[in-house]
Amino acid sequence: MMIKQNMTQLDTRAGHWVIVSKERIIIRKGEKTIPSGHVSQFNFLTSYLEDVHELPPLSPDTDVLNDPVYVVDMGAEMVQEEEWEAVPLRHLLYEQQTIIFSVIGRAWQYVHFLRTHRFCGKCGSHTERVNWEMAVHCHRCHHRSYPRVSPCIIVAIHNKQALLLAKGVRHKEANMYSTLAGFVESGESLEEAVHREVFEEVGVKVKNLQYFDSQPWPFPHSIMVGFIAEYAGGDIRCQENEIDDAQWFKPDALPTIPPRVSIAGKLIEETLSIIENQ
Ligand SMILES: [Zn+2]
Incomplete structure (x- = not known):
């Protein structure tokens, strides 16, 4: 002691x-x-x-x-x-x-x-932390691992005077509506992920994707890549087990939305100003 x-x-x-x-x-x-x-x-x-x-x-x-x-x-x-x-x-x-x-x-x-990452993913031996970078090293097979970063797209969709927001099944209790988001799959571009996720989750097509901003999201290791998109067609159809509800909201009748500190909050704010300036 x-x-x-x-x-x-x-x-x-x-x-x-x-x-x-x-x-x-x-x-x-x-x-x-x-x-x-x-x-x-x-x-x-x-x-x-x-x-x-x-x-x-x-x-x-x-x-x-x-x-x-x-x-x-x-x-x-x-x-x-x-x-x-x-x-x-x-x-x-x-x-x-x-x-x-x-x-x-x-x-x-x-x-x-x-x-x-306490054990090597290749040979199963104990790993050791590397002092000069964020990594662990296996001294048996020399495999080195770095923190995983998982890209996720997040997208705000607007249609003339309204904004599409959805309530995820997991956020059902908080009654919070937000932009759509999902993981990018292996071999997929960010834009392809936007089109796929939007169609899977709410059944609509989008066009004119514009890159907005990005934000690290540590739950547990995502990088959120934000886009703003225009509605191109289709009726809202919520994906079972993922989306509890999705609606077009007018700027003067918004539901509970995420705080501005999150990229979702910033995306919503930016899309509302696009709608107002149309
Ligand atoms: Zn190893």
């Missing part, structure tokens, strides 16, 4: 801390963001000091946080101290500005990657 305490005193690490316990993030009770400070402020991390990873930086443009970001995975261990609480990632992301959103989201994906 003495040795650990001395290590904490000598440890100079200070910055932002993304601490993961089970499927939650540890924050100071009552706060809405991740904690910052010197490692000595986190007594409950004493036995994890050797497992703290500094999040490898991205480009200077996206890394607007000047201080380092440290990631710690406590696994199934929980923090029992009163001033700390564990919150779901989603709860935290909706409170954040884009910058923090990308940092927490990236750290979360890194933890998820390490949790699911």
Whole structure:
């Protein structure tokens, strides 16, 4: 125990801390963001000091946080101290500005990657974390794995004065209507995925696809690629087990929609302004 305490005193690490316990993030009770400070402020991390990873930086443009970001995975261990609480990632992301959103989201994906790549996918041996990049390496067969990124398309569809929004079966209780989205399949272009997903989910055809924006979405490792499309034909027919309801909504009679921090919220906002300016 003495040795650990001395290590904490000598440890100079200070910055932002993304601490993961089970499927939650540890924050100071009552706060809405991740904690910052010197490692000595986190007594409950004493036995994890050797497992703290500094999040490898991205480009200077996206890394607007000047201080380092440290990631710690406590696994199934929980923090029992009163001033700390564990919150779901989603709860935290909706409170954040884009910058923090990308940092927490990236750290979360890194933890998820390490949790699911403890063994080599090729030969089954234990893997080791690579120090200088986000990767794990197998020393037996030299196979190296990187965090998976799964592309998803997300599309807002407009038809003269209305916007098509759908309520997914999974969001039925929240009664929230949103844009359509789905994973890109192997061998498919982003545009093909838009046409296929839209037709599968609501039975309509679209045209004049315009790229809008993209956003990493850490549930668990997607990149959402946003498009705006015009309606080209067909009647709404909801896909069973996926879509609970889909309708054309007028801008002055919108249902509950996602917050602006998500790309879905931004897509809806942009499409409403297209409709108004027609
Ligand atoms: Zn291997």
